[in-house]
Amino acid sequence: MNPVLQVNNLQVSYYTDAGRARALDGVDLTLNAGEKLGLVGESGSGKSTMALAMMRMIKPPGRIEGGQVIVDGTDLITISDADMLKARLSKIAYIPQGAMNSLNPVIRIGAQMMDAIKAHQDQSTSDWISSAEMEKRCKQALEAVDLRSNVFKMYAHELSGGMKQRVCIAISILLRPKVIIADEPTSALDVVTQRQVMETIDRVQDQIGAAVILIGHDMGLMAQFVDKVAVMYAGRLMELSNVRDMFTDPKHPYAQALIRSLPNLENKGVFNGIPGMAPALLQLPGGCAFHPRCLHAMEICTIQRPQPTPLPGGRIVECYLYSEKV
Amino acid sequence: MSDLLEFRNVTKTYSRGLLSRVSTTALSDISLKLETEQPTILTVAGESGSGKTTLAMLLLGFITPTSGEILYKGKDIQTLRGEERMLFRREVQAVFQDPFAVFNPFYTVDHLLSVPLDRFKLATSKSEARAIMMEALTAVGLRPGDVLGRFPHQLSGGQRQRINVARALLLRPKLLVADEPVSMVDASLRANILETLRGLQRNHGVSIIYITHDLTTAYHIAKSIIVLYRGSVMEAGEVDAVIKTPQHPYTRLLVDSIPWPDINRRWGETEIKAKEMELSDHALGCKFSSRCPFVMDKCKEIPPLFRLTQHQAASCYLFEQNPSIAPEKLSDLLPV
Numbered sequence: 001m002n003p004v005l006q007v008n009n010l011q012v013s014y015y016t017d018a019g020r021a022r023a024l025d026g027v028d029l030t031l032n033a034g035e036k037l038g039l040v041g042e043s044g045s046g047k048s049t050m051a052l053a054m055m056r057m058i059k060p061p062g063r064i065e066g067g068q069v070i071v072d073g074t075d076l077i078t079i080s081d082a083d084m085l086k087a088r089l090s091k092i093a094y095i096p097q098g099a100m101n102s103l104n105p106v107i108r109i110g111a112q113m114m115d116a117i118k119a120h121q122d123q124s125t126s127d128w129i130s131s132a133e134m135e136k137r138c139k140q141a142l143e144a145v146d147l148r149s150n151v152f153k154m155y156a157h158e159l160s161g162g163m164k165q166r167v168c169i170a171i172s173i174l175l176r177p178k179v180i181i182a183d184e185p186t187s188a189l190d191v192v193t194q195r196q197v198m199e200t201i202d203r204v205q206d207q208i209g210a211a212v213i214l215i216g217h218d219m220g221l222m223a224q225f226v227d228k229v230a231v232m233y234a235g236r237l238m239e240l241s242n243v244r245d246m247f248t249d250p251k252h253p254y255a256q257a258l259i260r261s262l263p264n265l266e267n268k269g270v271f272n273g274i275p276g277m278a279p280a281l282l283q284l285p286g287g288c289a290f291h292p293r294c295l296h297a298m299e300i301c302t303i304q305r306p307q308p309t310p311l312p313g314g315r316i317v318e319c320y321l322y323s324e325k326v
Numbered sequence: 327m328s329d330l331l332e333f334r335n336v337t338k339t340y341s342r343g344l345l346s347r348v349s350t351t352a353l354s355d356i357s358l359k360l361e362t363e364q365p366t367i368l369t370v371a372g373e374s375g376s377g378k379t380t381l382a383m384l385l386l387g388f389i390t391p392t393s394g395e396i397l398y399k400g401k402d403i404q405t406l407r408g409e410e411r412m413l414f415r416r417e418v419q420a421v422f423q424d425p426f427a428v429f430n431p432f433y434t435v436d437h438l439l440s441v442p443l444d445r446f447k448l449a450t451s452k453s454e455a456r457a458i459m460m461e462a463l464t465a466v467g468l469r470p471g472d473v474l475g476r477f478p479h480q481l482s483g484g485q486r487q488r489i490n491v492a493r494a495l496l497l498r499p500k501l502l503v504a505d506e507p508v509s510m511v512d513a514s515l516r517a518n519i520l521e522t523l524r525g526l527q528r529n530h531g532v533s534i535i536y537i538t539h540d541l542t543t544a545y546h547i548a549k550s551i552i553v554l555y556r557g558s559v560m561e562a563g564e565v566d567a568v569i570k571t572p573q574h575p576y577t578r579l580l581v582d583s584i585p586w587p588d589i590n591r592r593w594g595e596t597e598i599k600a601k602e603m604e605l606s607d608h609a610l611g612c613k614f615s616s617r618c619p620f621v622m623d624k625c626k627e628i629p630p631l632f633r634l635t636q637h638q639a640a641s642c643y644l645f646e647q648n649p650s651i652a653p654e655k656l657s658d659l660l661p662v
Binding site for chain 1: 579
C-alpha cells in the first residue's frame, strides 16, 4: 500500500529573544489511506506545531527548517506558495482547535463554503463548475455531516457548538482531501456532542477514504477513535504503536507513565500523576529530553539522544531500553 | 447535626431584554444540604447550559436566586453583614476553570498569596504570613522555593491551578467550590490536582462542590453526584451507583458517551440514540423529553424524583412504580 502521507525528519524552530526553541526536532511519520492516527502529548510537546507545519502555516518567529511532508507524491515543503494555497483543502485539510469560532459571524454558512470551492477553481481547466453545482456540493457535504441542507442559508450564531463544529468538518471534506488534520476538534464540547462529532468524522473519512490525524491529550478519545497512537514529548516522537499495543503494553517509559495516569472504572480513587514538569523547549535537558523524569534513566540517556528503534508489530520506540547497541 | 450549606428550593431565571418576556430557567427548584461535621465531595455534573455554573455563582453569592434561599450555617447569605459576611467570604472559597485568566500578570505569587492573608488579618507578622504560605503550598504539593517570587507566566498551568487551590487553602475554608478545575489542564497533571483536592477534604476537613462535565474525574474524586440537565435534577445519588448503573435516559446517554481510556470498553456499546438538541427547544414538563428516546405522553408534566435504591434516585416516569421523594429530601440520598 502506498502511503498517502509521509513526513520525513520534519524540523521546526521558533526564534525568540531568549534563543531558539526546537518545537519539532526530526519527526518521521507514515500514514496510509483510511488510517486514523492519534497524536498525543502535553502542552508544548509540539503536537499543534506538527499540524501547522504539515499545513505550512507556521508563522514567524517560527520556521520550518528542514524535512519533507509528502502528500500523495508531492512534497508540500518545496512547492510554491500559490501551489500550497491550492493544496490546502484539496490535498490536506485542517480542522483547528475551537474551529467553531473560525466561522465568520456576518456571512452565511453557504457563502463561506462556496468561497472554499471558488478559491480552488481554475478557469483555464475543464473542471470548472457553476454556482448551482457548487451549492449542490455544499449541501451534500452538509448532509454528509448530518446537518440539514437549510443550514446553508444560516448564520453561525443560529447553530449550536456541535453543529458549528460539523460545518467545519463539512468544509474540510468539500474538496475530498487525502489527509485531514483535526486539532482537538471536540475540546469545547460536552461528551454527548463530542461523541456525535467524532462519529461524524469517522463516517465522512470512510466515505472519502482520507487519512485522519487526530491531535489531543484525551487518551479516552484516542482509545475509542484511532488505529495508531503517536506519543510526542518535547518535539520528538517517543513511541508510535497501534492503539491496542499502546494501551495494553506501552514500551516507552513516558508512554507507560501516561497510560498509568489514566483513570478507569476499576481503580477508583487511584491517581498516578507523572512526577516532574514538562521541560522548557529553550532549555532542553541533554540526551533524551525525558530522562530527568524517567524511572529507568541510565547514564547514556543524559549524554546522547536515542534514535528511533523499530519493534515487532510496526512499533517505533525512541528509548535506549529497546536499542541493542547499549 | 448542623448544616454548613443549604439550598432551599432555589430557582434562578435569567430574563432577556427590557420588554420581552423571554426568560431562561437556569436552575429550577434545587434543594441541597451539606453538613458541617462530615466533609464530603459532591459532584454537580451536566453539559454546557445545564446550570452548573449558575449553581456555583449562587453559592458564592455573586448572583441572587429568583426564588428560594441559600443558607450558610443557617443564615441567608444575602442578609449576611459585617463580620458574618467576612467569615462567609473567608470560609467559602472557589477555584475556577481557567488557571491562565485568574492571575494578575504584574504580581508575583507572593503578592497573590499575601493579599488574602492581609485582607482577613490572618497573620500578625510578615514571617507568620510567610510560614502560612509555605504550609499551604506544601499542602498542594508544590515546593515553595519553586514558585515563590515568580510571576504567573513563569509557571505551568498545573502549577497555577495548584496555587489557586493553595490560595483557597490558606484561608482555612470550610467549603470549596471547584468549577471545572481540571478541564484546561493537561491530562498528565489532572491526577495531581485531583489528588490535591481530595487531600483537602481528607486532611483539612474541607467540603468540596466539584462542578464538571467530565464524569470520569467525578467518579474518581466524589462521593455523591447530582446530574443536571437544563437546570433540573435528572439523577442523583452515590457516585458509584450513578456512574456504574445509570438509570435516567439522560445519564445513560452521558455515561455511554464517556470515552473511557480502555481499549476493551468500546464507545456506545449500549446504543441510545438521543436526538440532537434544538436551540429553540422549550420542552414542557421533563426537560429532556424532546431528546429522549423513551418519551411518553406523561412526560409533558415534570416528573418527581423516584427513589430507586437507598442511594439513587431519578426524575423519570420510567420509574414511577418506585416511591417518589420530595425535592427537599434530595440530600438524604447522598452519602457523605
